[in-house]
Amino acid sequence: MKQKAFLGPIGDDLPSLIPLMFALIIFFSGFYMAMSTYNERGEDFDNDLAVTQISNALRGTGFISGVDDFDNLCSSLNIQNPKYFAALTKLSLNPAIITDVDIFALNIYPENEEEKFICTNFEENFEEEFTKEKVLENNYKIVYRIYPVVLDVDFVVTPMQLVVIAWR
């Protein structure tokens, strides 16, 4: 009678292994979930911080006096990751013109000239490589921000939009 509960080493330990294994599975799944969320959000913050850093550098005082001034502000940036692309687009003050920004079809200022207001660490052709299809295909995480700035164009202080896009 005294030995009724004793079923042997395996008989005794096997039932306890079930909650033990269950606990370990729960623990490692929870740990994996926590780590992946942590990494995912960390990447989001890196993109956010990069966009903030780029926009702060490029906005300067909020007054851009020309391409040289913009290039100088751009050269102060030293960001390798994430990839970014920043440009000036014209902000129309005509209410009849819709000025919604489409990041996949930016009208970079000045439209018909070669020397454009662009700042990027992306070596490939932005318009060809940064398309909706490629973004979906590569599952890029994109952060973009728009800021109003003023640009001195031949002594006319014109409102513009600074568009900053970062992705990884």
Added chain:
Amino acid sequence: MEMNKGQAAITDALYFLLIVMGLVVFLFFFTNQYGSSMKDYMASTYVSDYANSALKTILYSSAPRLPNETIDEAKEIEFLMTMVKEDYAIDNEDEGEELDLDFSKPLLTNNVIQIMKPLSKSFNYIFYMINVGSAQKVIYVLAHVTEYDYEIENRVITGISSIDKNYLCELTDGKQDIDVFALSVGASGQATHRIRMLEIYKPPGSNFYELRKLDADTIVGLILWTPKDFDREADEWGNLECTDISEI
């Protein structure tokens, strides 16, 4: 002792499971909360940065001298704020005359609306220019507000539609009205700047009039908040004495 051997092992395992579940619940809440304050901070930084940039853009930008011209085709161009200051000085020349900024008001309204457009779908805002001298003269106030319309059937909300409206406001008690309103809606970001308006005066012994800076500052400000429905009958909104631009 041997009789309890099996029970002890399974109880230990159950305790272990309990501790692990506690840990996992903690991890779950931690990861759920992780970064949310950082995310909120980044969003509020963006709104404040945008407000600052927008204010600078409004204050620095040029505008055509003649009405109905665009900046690209204008024959004569002037700083928008210079035109506002000139209008203010002219309106103040005759005491008792209404401060209506005849010429510059439509330009200023258009500039503010267009510059704020990228954020106007997700944020409401109020732009104001108030002289903070003893009289607290309200120079210009523009409010962009989302209005909600509820479809209700049998006491159940079946649909919500919203429309964005722009208002020009008069204010009952000056800047205090804006502060009270901003408090009631919960400002997400704001920016202010001080400028000096002008007045027309005739120097002693001179036959000509000149413009000079006023002694008191004018506060130019921009407050943004997340669109929300609020009581239109309440004093916070009523004291702003706003008129829909489309009705002016």
